[in-house]
Structures are given as structure tokens and as C-alpha cells.
Amino acid sequence: MRNALTIARREIGAALASPVAYVLFGAFAFLYGYFFADYLQSFVEAGMRMSQMGGFSGGTLNVNTDLIRWLMASTAILVLFLLPLLSMRTVSEEIRSGTMELLLTAPITDGQIVFGKFLAAFALYGGMLALTGLHLGVLFWFSQPEVAPVLAAYLGLLLLGAGLLALGLFFSSLTRNQIVAGLLTFGALLVLWLVEFAGARGGELGRILAYLSVTGHMEGFASGVITTRDLVFYLSFAAFWLFLARESVRSRRWRG
């Protein structure tokens, strides 16, 4: 663990010394801010329409189910598009610059190298998500949303991110070119996102495809529901790609 943390610390330092992290954080803050403002406006307008109808519609608006839930679901899509930028350089850059030789001849295991890099990317992702606390703070300031569903949604986002980063780490370990790594990751995620729509057609195959959808498992979390099924999906998803990443790093030794 100490070895993995050594790797992770350097990795975070490197990310914060390069512009990529800041561009990413900036892009996320901008896009999330846009979603937030848009959803909030719709929510407020809907609320005003309801009060004008004098409660005839019979429904009430809930900050959790009618605003935060959709916001979190959209955040998941945002994360899906942005995280390849965070994972693409992790291993590729080390291969390109030759520092992989330093890591592979150090008394640490291949698993520790991969896990250290994963931890670093995950921590940066956590920092990125923390930006959204600002917006939610506004909601908590002017309203009283339930806390538990919000926490569940964040847990979901963290798990989703862990899975995406693990996958990105694997693709990054395949090539010395971080652009190629990013594009491969992006392509893979696109497929794993689109299977949700393919899965919607139903049938046995449809059910399998729907299960494989990376964002599909986010819906429960977004609405505050934590299921074993979703937990298992994300954890095994992350573990699967981390395992492949380790094997890929190991195979680099054979290929030289």
C-alpha cells in the first residue's frame, strides 16, 4: 500500500503540474454549472406553474426527485465524456518518456503500479466532484433536500468514476500515445453507454446489454436507491479493468 501511495502522490503532483487537470476541472465546472442552472430554472418554472394552478394538478415538487435526481443522472453522462481525459496519460506517458523502466525495475509489484495510478486518478476525480458541492450548497441553503439520497447519488458517481478510470487505465497501458489511449477509452465508453439504448429493445439479449450499460446502473443511485446489483456491477467492472491493466503492464516486460 505504501508503494501504491508513493506512486499516487507523484502522479497527483504531475497532474497538477500539467494544464490537463485544470482544463478538465474547468470544463467540468462549466458544463455542470450549465446543467445545474438549466435544471434549476425548469424546476423553478414548474413550481411557479403549479402554484398558479392552485394545486389543482394534485402533485407537489420535490427537490430530491425532481431536481437532484436528474442533475446527478446528467452528471454521470458528463463524467462519461470527461474521464478519458483524466485516465489517458496515466500509463502512456510513462511508456513514452521511458520512466516506465524506472517503475518496472523498482522493488514494487505491477499491481502496485497500476493501483497507485488508479488511486491518483480517483483522487483527482474526487476533487472534480467536490466542485459540485458548491452548487448543492446553494440548494441546501434555500431548500431542505433529504441528505441520504444525495449521498447515495455521490456514492454512485464515485463508483461509476472508479469503473471508467479503471477502463481508461487499461487502454492507457496499451499504448505510448496518450491521444490514442484517450480515443480508445472514449470509444469503449461510447459502446458501453449505447448498449443501454440497444438493451431497451427488450428480449434476453436486451437484458444482458442493459446490464452492461455503465450509466444504466447509475439511475438507482441518482434517485437515492442503492442496490447490491448496481454495487456489484461497478465494483466488478472496476476490478476487471484493473486486472487487465496489470496484465497489460506485465506483458510489457515480455515485449520489452
Place this chain on the structure above:
Amino acid sequence: MEPGHRPLVLVDRVSKRYGRTLAVAELSFGVARGEVLGFLGPNGAGKTTTMRVITGFMPPTEGRVLVGGLDIAEAPLEVRRRIGYLPENPPLYPEMEVSAFLEFAARLRGVPRSRVREAVAGAIERSALGEARDRIIGKLSRGYRQRVGLAQALVHEPDLLVLDEPTAGLDPKQIHETRELIRALAGERTVVLSTHILPEVAVTCDRVVIIAGGRLRAEDTPERLVARLGAARRGRGTWEIETTAPADTAAAALRAVPGVAAVEAGAETTERTLVLQVEATGDREVATDLARAVLGAGAPLYALRRSGASLEDVFLALTTEETEADEVGDADSGNGAGPPGAPEDDS
């Protein structure tokens, strides 16, 4: 290796194959404790591959490597802890400060937390990096980067230092400093260094392993290798004589000396001075005859030196595919044919 000493490193019939290319073939040699071993070979001979196998970067296809009695394949982490490795391109993170990078390297190599600071200070001092301590690696000159590379290999006080072309790309002053540093390390540390620069071996190494085409060609001290080739040439030597041009008379007089096989104007010949390359059999005594011949012809004599078997000759003889008969019979000078065969691996 000296008999009776248990070697620190034992390379035992190691072969390494990349796909269908055989990079290293059944290579065996040992490195004694405290020794500086020069690993010599043309580009693409398998030097880097062998070093990568020794450092545990890659497993051999066949054979095994023992370091301190431990098999790399069985105790990879334990072995890697004892090795400091400087690859051909120093593995540096350009965005880091020198001291921060060395701290990272120390931690990575398993230096206990409480001793990291001390280890870094020691490595900085040894590599003469004091003034660059707080500078960003990416902004350092090539020479300083090489020193940082050396410092990261030293930081955990390894038993064995493996240096892949440690002086490549340095200017003469830096090369000299690097060699001094390596000499200073000898004795307390065991060093394996690769190079294709011949004088480097004679200056820094106790023993030489010459490989070509992934195979072992020779293994001995630099002096004995030179002596061995000298013997193979059966007393034939090349002499350089510096006199004044034109030298038809001097050349004619030299040809008359018994034992002289050929006299040629050397490459350094200018308008006023003339360097004659004289091929002659016989040992040192022939020098007197040569001098007498020049002076007897009425030409001045500025210098007379033997340019016989050098390490360079040994190297060329061993790494080119010539047979012994060709080597002896081939009297012409300036045969600078590069080593053929060995495919370029460019790494």
C-alpha cells in the same frame, strides 16, 4: 571473475527472444563483488537487453540470473531492491524538482521513511548536484540530467549499479566527471556498465565482456585482451614515424630495413610533416633500426611510436565475423569496416 570469489551477479545461459529475433543467445558471465565490469559491443549487440534482464525489467526467455545468490525470477522484489539502474535514456519526470524526484526514487526503492532525506542528500552530494537541487528537471542540461539519473540509481545504496551507456551524449568534461564518479564507486559497489566507447573501458573497467550478435565473444581484463590479440598477430606491429615531407627518401630507407612489410603515408600527413605507417615484424628492437634508417637518409625524426594492438583492434577483431587467418593475413591499415551481422535494435 577471480576464482574463489563468489560472484555478486551470475548470468547463467541467458537467452532472450523477441518474437523470432534472438537478441541474446546463451550468454553466461559473472561479476565479482566490488568490480567494474564493462559491457562492450556494437549497437544492437544485445547490451541493453542483457542489462534489462539483469535489472529484472524483463524475464529471460531461457536461463537465469542470480544476484547475491537470489534468482531474479524467484525473488524479483528482493533482487530489485539491491539494484540501481540507469537506463540509456535517464528515466526522469521533467516537471519535478531534482530533490523531489530523488525523494520519490528513494521511496520507490524502499528506503525507510525516516532515512529518505538522508539518502537524498547523500545521492545529491555524490552526483555533485548540490546547485541543481531545487531546479526543475525539464530545464536541466543534458549533463545534469545524466547526473540526476545517476543519483536516482544510487539513492538507495544498492549493491549493484547497472549503467546503460552512462556517458552517451555528454561533453568531454562531463564524460571525465562521470568516469571519475564511477571509479569512486568501484570497490564499495559493483558496477556493470555498457558502452561502445573503447577508451572508456580501458579507463573505468576492471574487466570486459565483449558481446556481438547477442553472443559472448571475450571476457577478460582490458590489458590481457590486448595482449591476446598482440600474440595472435605474431609480433607484427604498426609504427608511426613523423618526419618532414617529401619523404621518398625516408620511405625508401625504411623499406630497406629487414622485417618491414609496408610503408604508407598516414592520414595525418600535411605539407610540412609526414606521418609514415610502417608495418614491421619483430619486437621493440626494430624501433632502433627504423630510427637509424630515417636519420641515415638525412631526414629529421620528430616522433616514433608504436600503434600496435589496441583495445580497438581487439574489439573489431572480435565483433566482426573475420576468421583468425584473415585477421593475421590482412596487413592493410585503415580497415575501418563496421561490425556486420548484428541487426540494429535501436534501443
